[in-house]
Amino acid sequence: MMNADDNWKRNWVNRGVAGYLAVFIVGLLVNPSFVRANEILENVRWLLSDPERLPLIVEKRRNEIAAFYNSDQGEVLWLNQPRSLELTSHMENADREGLRPEDYPAEVLVKATASLNSLSSAADVAWVELLHTGHFLDYVHDLRAGRVSPRVLYPDAYMPFNSIDAVDALSRLVASEDMDIFIADWQPQDDTYRRLKAHLQQLHEVRKSGGFTYLEPGEAVEAGQSAPEVPALRKRLLEDGLIADASDDEFFDKRLAFAVGQARQRYGLDVSGRFTPELIRALNIPVGRRIEQLTNAMERIRWLPNEYARLQLYINKGENTYVFLDNGRVVQEGQAYPNCPDRNHTTMATTIEAVTFHPTWQVPWEFFGKELLPRLQQDPEQVEAAGYYLKRSGADVPLDALPWKQATIRDLERASNREQYALYLPASSENPLGKYAYRLRQEHRLSLFDLDAAPEDGLFCNPYLPKTAFGIVNGLDILDKIIEPRVLPVDGIEDRISRRDTVTFPARGGLMAVVSHQSVWVQRQGLIRFGHDPYLEDARLTAALSGRPKP
Numbered sequence: 001m002m003n004a005d006d007n008w009k010r011n012w013v014n015r016g017v018a019g020y021l022a023v024f025i026v027g028l029l030v031n032p033s034f035v036r037a038n039e040i041l042e043n044v045r046w047l048l049s050d051p052e053r054l055p056l057i058v059e060k061r062r063n064e065i066a067a068f069y070n071s072d073q074g075e076v077l078w079l080n081q082p083r084s085l086e087l088t089s090h091m092e093n094a095d096r097e098g099l100r101p102e103d104y105p106a107e108v109l110v111k112a113t114a115s116l117n118s119l120s121s122a123a124d125v126a127w128v129e130l131l132h133t134g135h136f137l138d139y140v141h142d143l144r145a146g147r148v149s150p151r152v153l154y155p156d157a158y159m160p161f162n163s164i165d166a167v168d169a170l171s172r173l174v175a176s177e178d179m180d181i182f183i184a185d186w187q188p189q190d191d192t193y194r195r196l197k198a199h200l201q202q203l204h205e206v207r208k209s210g211g212f213t214y215l216e217p218g219e220a221v222e223a224g225q226s227a228p229e230v231p232a233l234r235k236r237l238l239e240d241g242l243i244a245d246a247s248d249d250e251f252f253d254k255r256l257a258f259a260v261g262q263a264r265q266r267y268g269l270d271v272s273g274r275f276t277p278e279l280i281r282a283l284n285i286p287v288g289r290r291i292e293q294l295t296n297a298m299e300r301i302r303w304l305p306n307e308y309a310r311l312q313l314y315i316n317k318g319e320n321t322y323v324f325l326d327n328g329r330v331v332q333e334g335q336a337y338p339n340c341p342d343r344n345h346t347t348m349a350t351t352i353e354a355v356t357f358h359p360t361w362q363v364p365w366e367f368f369g370k371e372l373l374p375r376l377q378q379d380p381e382q383v384e385a386a387g388y389y390l391k392r393s394g395a396d397v398p399l400d401a402l403p404w405k406q407a408t409i410r411d412l413e414r415a416s417n418r419e420q421y422a423l424y425l426p427a428s429s430e431n432p433l434g435k436y437a438y439r440l441r442q443e444h445r446l447s448l449f450d451l452d453a454a455p456e457d458g459l460f461c462n463p464y465l466p467k468t469a470f471g472i473v474n475g476l477d478i479l480d481k482i483i484e485p486r487v488l489p490v491d492g493i494e495d496r497i498s499r500r501d502t503v504t505f506p507a508r509g510g511l512m513a514v515v516s517h518q519s520v521w522v523q524r525q526g527l528i529r530f531g532h533d534p535y536l537e538d539a540r541l542t543a544a545l546s547g548r549p550k551p
Contacts, residue, residue: 037076043126044069044076057134064166065133073171078132079125084113086179087136096201097143097187098298100545104139133170140169143187146302148544150347157347158445162305190309190328192522193301199528200294203287206239211287213239221275223257226250233275236283237263267530293520293530296541300516304349311511313352313482315470317344318517319531320458323524324478330524332478335454339469340461341535346468348446348515352507354439355482357497358427359449363388367464368423369409376404387428392421427500432462435497436479439504440513448513450475470515484508
């Protein structure tokens with residue numbers, strides 16, 4: 001049975017159009033080993049200009065591909081070129097880039113290249129060139145922009161759309177000495193991505209050699225002791241790149257204790273030199289899961305266009321952390337907690353426009369009805385003294401001017417839906433936004449505010465704040481990196497906040513707030529840190545990447 005490409009080529013050869021006959025007459029229907037590059041290029045241009053629909057791998061980027069081949073830079077890229085072999089090699093080893101080799105049909109290109117000597121039609125030879133170009137662009141799109149869109153996982157996600165410029169990709173390929181140089185220049189250009197990729201390659205070598213060394217459960221071991229588990233521990237830490245060599249020595253020396261401390265930090269345990277059952281469990285997680293964490297982390301980085309990656313306040317919602325990134329380099333880190341994490345599925349990237357000190361809170365009607373209405377019915381003056389004020393159609397309304405004793409929650413909801421009334425609360429002890437809040441381009445999709453301290457149980461939930469809200473702990477430490485330097489308060493941020501008045505400062509240009517989940521990331525010291533997947537974020541992405549239904 002012939003496939004779609006075979007049918008297309010048969011129809012092409014059998015067509016009697018005048019343009020094809022003209023090309024035939026001038027002698028292009030020759031053995032492809034003697035077809036000159038300019039003759040192949042003319043046939044490529046001819047195929048792309050014909051109104052007949054081409055196979056999908058080329059058709060979906062037909063205009064951009066035609067723009068390249070018809071430009072002054074246009075040339076034959078693959079035929080009789082080492083790039084063809086280099087491309088298929090990269091596709092076969094796509095897992096080194098955090099991609100899946102099975103998604104890229106390297107064998108199709110190998111077979112097409114091998115068939116060149118048996119082809120008699122110049123058009124068929126030109127099609128082999130276009131086949132390479134189409135699959136090359138598919139591969140480099142996934143490498144630069146990611147394999148899936150965030151909205152495949154989260155319909156309400158907001159991320160700047162990331163794609164590639166095919167003409168730019170092909171032009172860069174022409175300018176590169178080889179495919180390795182092109183890939184190094186084309187991949188996401190930040191330090192975090194490069195560190196994750198380097199660790200991924202290390203883990204692939206471990207998997208190739210049979211996986212991590214399994215550690216038998218046992219009791220805690222400390223420096224200065226001898227134990228039969230120590231040789232296996234040395235081998236396991238060697239696989240993680242934390243020691244330079246392994247031996248059968250059972251003595252737990254200080255150098256090994258230092259490496260154990262690094263391993264504990266990498267896997268989210270308290271830093272010490274003790275080899276404990278908790279560390280054994282972390283080290284026994286299969287190498288396949290660690291590779292999955294790294295490839296998912298790299299995919300999420302690809303979602304952001306390069307031009308948005310210079311300055312980022314990146315909130316990792318699965319680990320209750322944030323990092324401030326400058327060109328992918330971590331310059332500061334801290335804690336940030338999602339509001340009600342069991343329902344906070346925010347995946348977001350948007351511009352930070354400003355920071356407001358002592359922000360005013362627009363009170364939601366749920367809080368209005370459930371918390372304030374009983375107080376208003378009892379003593380509206382006390383509520384007004386706490387700082388609350390009411391507006392109707394933009395005009396101030398005294399709180400004691402309305403018949404609160406007769407009001408119901410349903411009345412408040414109806415008034416809210418008609419936008420007749422709105423209740424506000426300036427900075428106060430009752431204002432949940434704290435000392436400052438960010439103004440974002442997509443405020444209805446994300447809210448960032450001040451959180452005085454980390455919650456004792458590690459969970460923060462205020463049902464009256466948006467489900468897309470995140471509280472930043474001790475966030476004053478990063479405001480000097482957020483606010484435009486030219487308008488930073490002369491006497492310092494803390495002094496300006498102590499005045500307790502509401503004031504807004506513009507943010508630095510090009511600064512993005514990014515909220516996502518990463519179960520592996522890079523710390524400020526440049527160290528790889530593995531976390532967990534408490535809300536099945538990795539499971540959802542892995543399912544999407546493999547084409548399975550989302551969990």
